[in-house]
Amino acid sequence: MIMAYQQENETALRAVATASHLLKGIQNDLKRSIQKKDKTPVTVADYGSQAVICKIINDAFPEDPIVAEEDSKELSKPEHAEILSRVTHYVSASTPRVSPTEVRQWIDLGSGPVSRRYWTLDPIDGTKGFLRGDQYAIALALIEDGTVRVGTLACPNITLDTHGWHRGQGGLFAAVRGQGATQLDIGGGSGNEIRVSNINSPPEALLTESLEPAHSDQQLNLELARKLGIRRPPLRMDSQAKYAILARGEASIYIRIPSPQTPDYREKIWDHAAGSILVEEAGGRVSDALGRELDFRSGKRLEKNYGIIVTNGKLHEKVVNALGPFLP
Ligand code: AMP
Ligand code: MG
Helix, strand or coil: CCCCCHHHHHHHHHHHHHHHHHHHHHHHHHHHCCCCCCCHHHHHHHHHHHHHHHHHHHHHCCCCCEEECCCCCHHHCHHHHHHHHHHHHHHHCCCCCCCHHHHHHHHHCCECCCCCEEEEEEEEECHHHHHHCCCCEEEEEEEECCEEEEEEEEECCCCCCCCCCCCCCCEEEEEECCCCEEEEECCCCCCEECCCCCCCCHHHCCEEEECCHHHCCHHHHHHHHHHHCCCCCCEEECCCHHHHHHHCCCCCEEEECCCCCCCCCCCEHHHCHHHHHHHHHCCCEEECCCCCCCCCCCCCECCCCCCEEEECCCCHHHHHHHHHHHCC
């Protein structure tokens, strides 16, 4: 039997697995390089990942727009020819004889509009984690009529057993609306269904948050955790790997309220589309800080939402209610 969105799901998995392979190659080269402060590897990685994923999605679904984080404008400048040649080198490992011009065209397949049906892509979510050798993710999702239908995450440094925050061999995560959430080995294989935790008492919950202090209000999270009686310190982790560990029951609450330094920050669609369907299909809930559904039809930013709350579902109302008095 052919399931709904099977081709989309399989293509998305193939795309993020290809990009994951490319990024692991760059990260191995990065380990060998002495210039630790050099940010170019992540630039090369961002462009390379976007190029291979957009090419695979566009080949399979030529009518579908892709809304991705990067574009090739900077790469077209003569002073960046060296970077373009490095991107082309890495992309050539999956597609031999590709030219720099084609690589730029593939990157720009990701400049599509938010439409009735579109894909959204973060070629490297958690770039700081990528540079540190910590967690990062490749996030790809298909949205129709404002609802995420298919979501795929590659987390190349996650472990497949429990305690996923340690560095591991990597995992893929996939969800199709109404069909559950699955974790797969990054090298291929059948995968196993994942579920959120059963915890319904906040003190037992593990709260996860961004490692970067600038990306959310860690002080607010500390006060909220105290109010909820949460005993363990927060688990700080880069990227949508946070959604993945919540979907498989290792954490039960993820809070992301804009930091006081950037109160007007609005979340980007590609930072939440894939992660949110993964948690929902694993039995959890995702909303903004006021308990409203995420709105994926307003543009590249979640214009109609403020902050993000992710829970195992059982804790959702308790967290939304406890958070209320802390909000501006
Ligand atoms: P994380 O690894 O969870 O900290 O999230 C990484 C993402 O944070 C990046 O992909 C950015 O899109 C996003 N980001 C950048 N600046 C901010 C900010 N001021 N507040 C919240 N998120 C941000
Ligand atoms: Mg991101």
